[in-house]
Amino acid sequence: MQQDKISVIVWNEYRHERENEAIRAVYPQGMHHTIAAGLEATPARSRAPLPLQVETATLDEPDHGLSAERLEGCDVLIWWGHKAHDAVSDATVELIQRRVLEGMGLIVLHSGHFSKIFRRLLGTNCSLKWREADEKERLWVVEPSHPIAAGLPEYFELPYEEMYGERFDIPAPDELVLLSWFEGGEVFRSGCCWQRGHGRIFYFRPGHEAYPTYHDANIQQVLANAVQWAAPRVQIVDQCPNAPALEPIKARDMQFAKVGILQGAEDLK
Secondary structure (H helix, E strand, C coil): CCCCCEEEEEEECCCHHHHCHHHHHHCCCCHHHHHHHHHHHCCCCCCCCCCEEEEEEECCCHHHHCCHHHHHCCCEEEEECCCCHHHCCHHHHHHHHHHHHHCCEEEEEHHHHHCHHHHHHHCCCCCCEEEEEEEEEEEEECCCCCHHHCCCCCEEEEEEEEEEECCCCCCCCCEEEEEEEECCCCEEEEEEEEEECCEEEEEECCCCCCCCHHHCHHHHHHHHHHHHHHCCCCCCCCCCCCCCCCCCCCCCCCCCCCCCCCCCHHHHC
8 A cells, every 4th residue: 555645534523622721822722723733843753754734623513523424634643632432423333343444554642541442443441540640641662663663762751640540450461661660669661553454553652631641742742653663564454255166166966055145244234
């Protein structure tokens, strides 16, 4: 699959920033705009990064800003959600899941661990420990050769973050890139990679709405690298055809019933 650019949609609930003055002071235009601006300003450290076309979408737009047509043109979807997971329509979740299985990349941030789409794709509760205590987070790069870790130091720190602690109820990651330690003593798998169908998924833990996390240069580097890593390598629409034989099939003496039930994605609707 050849591409000349990567189409990115940064999706955000955009509720906290509109309802809380202190959070609005940190992200005046919403976290989605800060994340998008960081992507546009931060060159990925991959060997041959493609230019980005970055757009945003929010929960309260028609179709949550994620119509079927718009998702068809999306290469990587970045997802931030927290207080309104249940407000996301099941129809939108179905569309996103289908696109990931076809090859679209998905990057889930912070409290998006409880989003409908993340839990559906991982098949677990995705629960964890948490604490809001304005504590330091130290993120260790435990797989420095991974493309998402390109250009990062051995570790970096955030002076204030919400704590997430193990056990994180997720399937074992295909690859673990970052591990967090918190001032209160907990650790957490903070940069996790999976493949589902033909699409890649990256979960990245930092990003509590009350802190300026998405203004941090190292956080922006992780996201810039992750977009390049998650970009589609193929786009394969699901099919379940009744296939003709490639070679002649010898006639058999025994005859069995032929049920003839169609099996395909359209038949499951």
